[in-house]
Amino acid sequence: xxxxxxxxxxxxxxxxxxxxxxxxxxxxxxxxxxxxxxxxxxxxxxxxxxxxxxxxxxxxxxxxxxxxxxxxxxxxxxxxxxxxxxxxxxxxxxxxxxxxxxxxxxxxxx
Numbered sequence: 147x148x149x150x151x152x153x154x155x156x157x158x159x160x161x162x163x164x165x166x167x168x169x170x171x172x173x174x175x176x177x178x179x180x181x182x183x184x185x186x187x188x189x190x191x192x193x194x195x196x197x198x199x200x201x202x203x204x205x206x207x208x209x210x211x212x213x214x215x216x217x218x219x220x221x222x223x224x225x226x227x228x229x230x231x232x233x234x235x236x237x238x239x240x241x242x243x244x245x246x247x248x249x250x251x252x253x254x255x256x
Contacts, residue, residue: 170242172249179236179246188253194233195226203254211250212243 190196
């Protein structure tokens with residue numbers, strides 16, 4: 147009985163740790179999904195606006211920023227008309243979107 151209880155406790159501890167290890171990494175998501183257009187450290191490129199110092203990113207709600215990530219901004223919805231490309235919608239899970247928004251907020255504060 148003690149072995150079974152100990153095994154259960156170890157398994158539960160492992161699963162708790164595994165969950166945090168498997169949690170979405172906003173910086174890694176940024177590097178794989180956003181960096182090519184928005185540049186290193188979110189400083190922008192001719193293909194995408196900067197996040198660093200961006201008022202929408204600094205003061206926008208998580209929901210508003212998440213909406214842009216998930217739905218994109220194409221055609222008339224584009225805010226930065228001087229940038230030829232639109233923002234494509236991203237297929238990410240809720241946890242990934244939250245992690246990415248948190249990372250973008252950290253870039254916006256710079």
